[in-house]
Amino acid sequence: MQLTLFSTQGCHLCDDAYDLLVTAGVSQQVNLVDIADDDELSLRYGVTIPVLSYRDAQLNWPFTLNELIQWLQNNGFDYHQ
Template sequence: MIRLRLYTTLGCHLCEQLEALLATLCAERYRLERVEISEDEGLVAHYGVRIPVLADETGEELDRGMEPERLAGWLASRGWLDETAWQQLQQQLSGERSPEVAKRAAKGATLRGGRRYLG
């Protein structure tokens, strides 16, 4: 099982997007440690405008992991990308950009009226 750390803060919708994408695209079992940055001034100074930030066990970080292409590339470079899920997500995302009925972008995420909802 791989261990990942997510630097986040309460109510961060981008962090929720990253978590939904991670659940969809990661082929490996993982444990996600959420680090609340608002409780530490140093973390706020370092991550405040960068969240969500995902870090692997070696400490290598990914900023803006809520962008599917960035997360897929980061996972692929570690051999953790579910290629089938990524291909399906790419097809769904290209469908969202067309004027068709909104489609699911990630497990548990739905697009309605131009906004993404989890759940």
Template structure:
């Protein structure tokens, strides 16, 4: 199981976006440890304007992982990207779906005042 850390803070919509993308694109089982930066002045100083920051077990950091291309590239470099999911995510809206393939992600939707991907 892959273990990742996510430096985040309460109400971070970009962090929620990253988590949704991660759940879609990850090809292997993983555990995500969320680190709340607001409780530590040192973490606020280091990550305050950079969150969300995703970190692997070696300490390699990914900033702006809420951007699909950045997260997909980071995961691919580690052999963790689900290629079929990445392909579906890139498919233009309205493109015909091949029988047997899952529906493509449909972008962000609002439910109960919150934004959700796909």
């Protein structure tokens, strides 16, 4: 199962969140979803992106690398440092 990062082009916070995913070593397992391509997603996440999703759990920005790793582990993501 993959992680989903709800974001949009030109969002520097989304870029920051993705950089943390790279640092955590999980960027290869991330599905980037541009909310601008979907009216429903734009309404849901328009003012809260970036939002990371895995199964039924969501992690809203802002988050640190340590918070990201803790969230991955707490939600059953197969994370190995």
